[in-house]
Amino acid sequence: MELMKAMRTRRSIRNFQPTPVPQKLIESLLAAAIEAPSPKNAQPWRFVVVAQKSRDALFARIRVLVEEELAAGRIGVCVRATVRAMEEAPVFVLVYNRATARYSMEKDPVLARVIDVQSIGASIQNMLLAAQEKGLGTLWICDLLDVDPVLRLLQTEDELVAVIALGYPVGDPPRPPRCALADIVTWQTE
Numbered sequence: 614m615e616l617m618k619a620m621r622t623r624r625s626i627r628n629f630q631p632t633p634v635p636q637k638l639i640e641s642l643l644a645a646a647i648e649a650p651s652p653k654n655a656q657p658w659r660f661v662v663v664a665q666k667s668r669d670a671l672f673a674r675i676r677v678l679v680e681e682e683l684a685a686g687r688i689g690v691c692v693r694a695t696v697r698a699m700e701e702a703p704v705f706v707l708v709y710n711r712a713t714a715r716y717s718m719e720k721d722p723v724l725a726r727v728i729d730v731q732s733i734g735a736s737i738q739n740m741l742l743a744a745q746e747k748g749l750g751t752l753w754i755c756d757l758l759d760v761d762p763v764l765r766l767l768q769t770e771d772e773l774v775a776v777i778a779l780g781y782p783v784g785d786p787p788r789p790p791r792c793a794l795a796d797i798v799t800w801q802t803e
């Protein structure tokens with residue numbers, strides 16, 4: 614698939630077929646992810662692929678923790694919609710920042726983290742576009758980062774940056790509107 618077409622047609626997918634995704638296919642998406650640019654080629658990303666029984670166990674745990682947090686009024690209801698959107702996805706890819714431990718030694722730890730996370734975002738987008746090319750659907754998830762017990766469950770010494778739900782899509786969601794270029798682009802020529 615032509616790159617521009619993959620960019621134009623990629624949508625956030627919230628309904629998935631139960632069909633498992635072959636390991637080789639997932640590997641090809643990760644191979645695309647690591648082609649992203651990174652600061653001084655630091656490659657701050659790390660990925661954990663969760664599938665099959667591990668995926669089911671993790672999803673069940675996340676659902677319980679989110680419902681507990683909702684009942685306690687500690688998180689917003691939009692997280693429930695995200696958990697619903699994960700329900701059918703056969704694979705989760707947990708995306709970590711493996712440079713986290715280094716920040717305490719940096720002159721400006723906040724800036725160092727912002728720079729690394731930009732790069733990890735680029736790797737995620739590579740993964741999503743590669744998935745689109747292969748006929749797979751994805752959902753880039755950050756709502757869970759707001760759920761403290763879920764973070765405690767998933768966080769390692771590396772910061773959790775996002776969770777990607779992955780699988781063969783059901784349906785073809787409409788394209789959410791984009792701001793017109795004229796409203797967000799300024800050309801400076803003199």
Ligand SMILES: Cc1cc2nc3c(=O)[nH]c(=O)nc-3n(C[C@H](O)[C@H](O)[C@H](O)COP(=O)(O)O)c2cc1C
Pocket residue numbers: 623624625626694695698752753754755756757788789
């Ligand atoms: C950094 C980031 C975090 C996101 N987090 C969530 C999320 O937690 N739950 C969700 O349903 N969608 C999430 N999304 C998907 C956005 O809602 C979606 O990209 C946006 O509405 C545009 O739709 P499109 O992806 O179909 O173009 C996230 C997207 C990005 C880039």
